[in-house]
Amino acid sequence: MARIVVVTSGKGGVGKTTTSAAFAAGLARAGHRTAVVDFDVGLRNLDLIMGCERRVVYDFVNVINGEANLNQALIRDKRTQGLSILPASQTRDKDALTFEGVQAVLEGLAEDHDYIVCDSPAGIERGAHLAMYFADDALVVTNPEVSSVRDSDRVLGLLSSKTRRAEQGEDPVQEHLIITRYVPERVGKGEMLSVEDVGEILSIDLLGVIPESSAVLNASNSGVPVILEEQTDAGQAYDDVVARYLGQQREHRFITEKKGLFGRLFKG
Amino acid sequence: MGASAPGAAFELKGRMATLSVLRVLNADTNAVLVQLDARLAQAPGFFDGMPLVIAPGQSVALDTPALVALVSGLKARGLTPVAVADLSSEQAAEAGLGLLRNLDAPSPKAASARPTSDSPSAYQPTRVVTTPVRSGQQIYARGGDLVITAAVSAGAEVMADGHIHIYGSLRGRALAGVQGDVNARIFCRSLHAELVAVAGHYRLSEQMDAELIDGPVMIALQGDDLQLSAV
Ligand SMILES: Nc1ncnc2c1ncn2[C@@H]1O[C@H](COP(=O)(O)OP(=O)(O)O)[C@@H](O)[C@H]1O
Ligand SMILES: [Mg+2]
Numbered sequence: 001m002a003r004i005v006v007v008t009s010g011k012g013g014v015g016k017t018t019t020s021a022a023f024a025a026g027l028a029r030a031g032h033r034t035a036v037v038d039f040d041v042g043l044r045n046l047d048l049i050m051g052c053e054r055r056v057v058y059d060f061v062n063v064i065n066g067e068a069n070l071n072q073a074l075i076r077d078k079r080t081q082g083l084s085i086l087p088a089s090q091t092r093d094k095d096a097l098t099f100e101g102v103q104a105v106l107e108g109l110a111e112d113h114d115y116i117v118c119d120s121p122a123g124i125e126r127g128a129h130l131a132m133y134f135a136d137d138a139l140v141v142t143n144p145e146v147s148s149v150r151d152s153d154r155v156l157g158l159l160s161s162k163t164r165r166a167e168q169g170e171d172p173v174q175e176h177l178i179i180t181r182y183v184p185e186r187v188g189k190g191e192m193l194s195v196e197d198v199g200e201i202l203s204i205d206l207l208g209v210i211p212e213s214s215a216v217l218n219a220s221n222s223g224v225p226v227i228l229e230e231q232t233d234a235g236q237a238y239d240d241v242v243a244r245y246l247g248q249q250r251e252h253r254f255i256t257e258k259k260g261l262f263g264r265l266f267k268g
Numbered sequence: 269m270g271a272s273a274p275g276a277a278f279e280l281k282g283r284m285a286t287l288s289v290l291r292v293l294n295a296d297t298n299a300v301l302v303q304l305d306a307r308l309a310q311a312p313g314f315f316d317g318m319p320l321v322i323a324p325g326q327s328v329a330l331d332t333p334a335l336v337a338l339v340s341g342l343k344a345r346g347l348t349p350v351a352v353a354d355l356s357s358e359q360a361a362e363a364g365l366g367l368l369r370n371l372d373a374p375s376p377k378a379a380s381a382r383p384t385s386d387s388p389s390a391y392q393p394t395r396v397v398t399t400p401v402r403s404g405q406q407i408y409a410r411g412g413d414l415v416i417t418a419a420v421s422a423g424a425e426v427m428a429d430g431h432i433h434i435y436g437s438l439r440g441r442a443l444a445g446v447q448g449d450v451n452a453r454i455f456c457r458s459l460h461a462e463l464v465a466v467a468g469h470y471r472l473s474e475q476m477d478a479e480l481i482d483g484p485v486m487i488a489l490q491g492d493d494l495q496l497s498a499v
Contacts, residue, residue, distance in 0.1 A: 150403055153421045157402030201439070203400060203419055 002110035005117050006135040010151025012122030014143045015180035018216055018226065020119035021049045023139065025225035026242030028083035032114040035074065037086040039131040040121040041096055044088035050077065051223020052085055061089040064101030070108045079228065094127055102130045124158060134164050137174045139207065143181050144193040149201055156202065176207035178241060183212045184257040195255050208241035210234055211254040288318055293325040297337045308345060310468045314427065314443060316346045321368055323353040330355065332362050339363045401426055422462060454487040455499065469494045
């Protein structure tokens, strides 16, 4: 049985797609057959971040409409074995995703994958709801600021009430917190919420903290999931996230201010 | 959402539900709505979507135009009239509502009759919530007390006809005694509330004593005065 992981947040621009790409690539690199699905119909960019936008022929909506089968639409990643991408449609309207269609696609993917990572669109409307509905796990991506935390809180409410597991009275969706774009120096100045603040408000398990890093933009410009940039802080932070998700113990890093010359040299 | 479940497409069940009754004591719809607005302003958001039964008070003749005006006035205020009581079926049909007969027959106790401790039949089980109440969620313990063993987030709302106990931090809104019980109280382990209210008397966060913030607090009415005190 495949495990379905939704990457969600409520708010846009917090790092869901960055996280989806890194997390899926990390799972595949650890030897798990992984599919990553872009639910952001109309605003697809997972394929860009994964560097496969030129290989898109068919998309998620084509499969739902029966215009292509799953095998035709799935793009096999060239760098990472066992990783495939189901791109969103660029043009269609949001109602193109139907409940039955999504269910059928996820069931199809479950046949030959260990993990299915669902990259949710922003908001709490239909697309976001469909992305989370079938989930077993949720990665809740939050920036350390009040409005992002509030939106994540809202999403946590939906995860505990508007998902298949909630509706059928099964074990709840397992919720994991990922704080992204973290800048310890700004926390120190009181401009950003601290890891503790966010954890206190949301009170769910902290899977990892991703520092604000120029490596993220560089990686996405070159179409490489940042986790594959092993020398970078963000890449290492995502590596920790995947390892913790898979059950390893890892100390949290990148959460304290870098001090002195040594810190400055390694900044960014 | 509807997966294609095989078999029966629906079930029809008899349910005892508690509905709020709007007892109309004045045949002048405007007068009713003006007073209602004042009440709604005391507890913003609390009545949103609340299903209502409209019933004329004794010796109040509510005619069809007044009824129709009242229904649209209620809807405009975010309330959801679902039925009329003690009116004719023609009037109900005209207002597009259902008709409840014998409303005052064996009903759950009237709003004003808060159970007293010496009437064992009045016992209402306390509602216990063990998971966080998140932003956008609302919990209402009708007819009794509410105990929450987790946090109430900013943007969440918890309400009870009786007392409210929160064994986590209270960052959202808590309203006790919402049917008018002035003896209801709120207890919380860590006060960061946006709003607290007892029997319609409310206090906003900006009106709370800074000393009490982040600490364990009890909120109770003394006369018309809402008191917040450390516990
Ligand atoms: N850790 C990070 N450091 C710096 N920039 C980041 C980080 N995470 C995401 N970003 C940037 O934020 C923007 C939004 O990220 P994206 O993953 O597309 O968010 P979402 O999918 O939630 O809308 C992108 O420009 C991305 O490069
Ligand atoms: Mg995105």
